[in-house]
Structure formats: structure tokens, C-alpha cells
Amino acid sequence: MTAFLLRPAVGEDARFLADMLVEAANWSPGSHRPRLQVLADPALSPYVSGWMRPADAGIVAESPAGHPIGACWFRLFDSAKPGAGFVAGGVPELTLGVGRQWRAQGVGRELLRGVSAMAGAAGHARLSLSVDHGNFAHRLYVSEGFVVVSSTDHSDTMVKILR
Numbered sequence: 001m002t003a004f005l006l007r008p009a010v011g012e013d014a015r016f017l018a019d020m021l022v023e024a025a026n027w028s029p030g031s032h033r034p035r036l037q038v039l040a041d042p043a044l045s046p047y048v049s050g051w052m053r054p055a056d057a058g059i060v061a062e063s064p065a066g067h068p069i070g071a072c073w074f075r076l077f078d079s080a081k082p083g084a085g086f087v088a089g090g091v092p093e094l095t096l097g098v099g100r101q102w103r104a105q106g107v108g109r110e111l112l113r114g115v116s117a118m119a120g121a122a123g124h125a126r127l128s129l130s131v132d133h134g135n136f137a138h139r140l141y142v143s144e145g146f147v148v149v150s151s152t153d154h155s156d157t158m159v160k161i162l163r
Contacts, residue, residue: 004107006114009058009073014051016060020071020097021048027135043084047075047095055092057122059114061107070098072111074119074127085130085157087149092119093128096137108137112144120162127160 009017018039025031025038038044051073058073074092077083083093094115098107119127129146131138132155146158 003064004069004102004105004110005062005064006059006110007062008118009052009056009060009071011052013058013060013068013071014048016068017051017058017071017073017095017097018048020099021095023097023099024095027132027137046077046081046083047093057115057118059111059118061098061102061111063102069102070096070107070111072096072108072115074115083130084155085128087126087128087157087159090124091126091128091159092124093130094119095129108140109144112140116144116160116162125161125163127162129158130155131158 021044022035022038025033025044053075055076056073058071060068061070063069072094074094076090076092077086078089079086085093096108096111116127129141131141138156141158144160146160148156149159150157
């Protein structure tokens with residue numbers, strides 16, 4: 001496994017988080033939705049728009065040279081404007097993105113564990129997410145304690161109990 005470092009996400013990471021949202025949206029090897037298309041998508045843009053709001057938190061992974069390579073973060077949504085993985089008010093929904101060349105090297109797992117600990121320390125009892133059917137990250141989420149609570153034709157909503 002290649003070494004990498006983790007640090008808290010800050011407001012200046014907004015552009016990189018948008019890059020990682022694009023990576024997450026293009027999870028399939030054959031998928032290539034352009035950045036502008038992903039960020040203009042009303043189902044995806046709320047995950048990064050206006051970063052960093054008061055309840056937002058996350059972690060950025062950096063290469064040994066200090067270059068960002070992945071990120072995992074969470075936001076709170078409400079029932080009036082829910083995210084794809086919305087389960088209830090007060091339950092943060094996470095997003096995870098890792099650069100293609102850094103996938104399958106433990107980066108996503110460490111980011112996910114770090115954000116889970118961060119959310120628990122902030123007093124949250126659960127975390128939620130939405131993952132497309134067929135996305136290899138589904139196995140990662142299950143292995144880290146997320147369970148499917150609802151499904152659509154194309155995705156699952158998953159929840160992890162933190163405490």
C-alpha cells in the first residue's frame with residue numbers, strides 16, 4: 001500500500017471536493033461526465049455548493065508530496081431539499097471520491113473511517129449515503145458497517161450507526 005496523509009477539510013478545499021464529486025459521479029470505468037455537467041446537475045451540486053457551511057466536515061487525503069488525492073465529507077440536508085441518500089433531518093449524508101490512480105489502495109477506507117469518527121465526535125448517531133448499483137464502493141460501505149435501508153431502480157441508500 002502506498003503511503004498517504006489525512007487532514008481535515010477546510011473552506012479552501014471547495015474546488016478539490018468538487019473534483020472528487022466528479023470522480024464519484026464517474027465511478028464506472030466507461031463513464032466520463034464532464035466536470036461542468038456534473039456540477040450543474042441539481043441532484044449532485046448540493047453536495048459541494050457553498051462549501052464550507054457551519055455543519056459541514058470532512059477529510060482530505062494527500063500523497064506524500066502533499067497533493068490531494070481523495071476526500072470524504074458530510075453535509076446535513078433537510079426534507080425540503082433532501083440529498084439522494086437522505087434518511088432524516090439531523091443525519092449527515094456523506095460523499096466519497098478518490099482519484100482513479102489512487103483507488104484500491106486503502107485511501108477510500110481510511111477516509112470513510114476518519115469521517116465516521118468525525119461525525120460521531122460531532123454528536124451524530126448515524127451517517128447516510130447513496131450508492132449506485134454496481135458501484136464497487138458498495139462493498140467498501142458494507143465492510144465498514146453501512147446497511148441498505150432503501151433502494152430504487154438505480155441506487156441504494158445506506159446508513160451506518162455511529163453510537
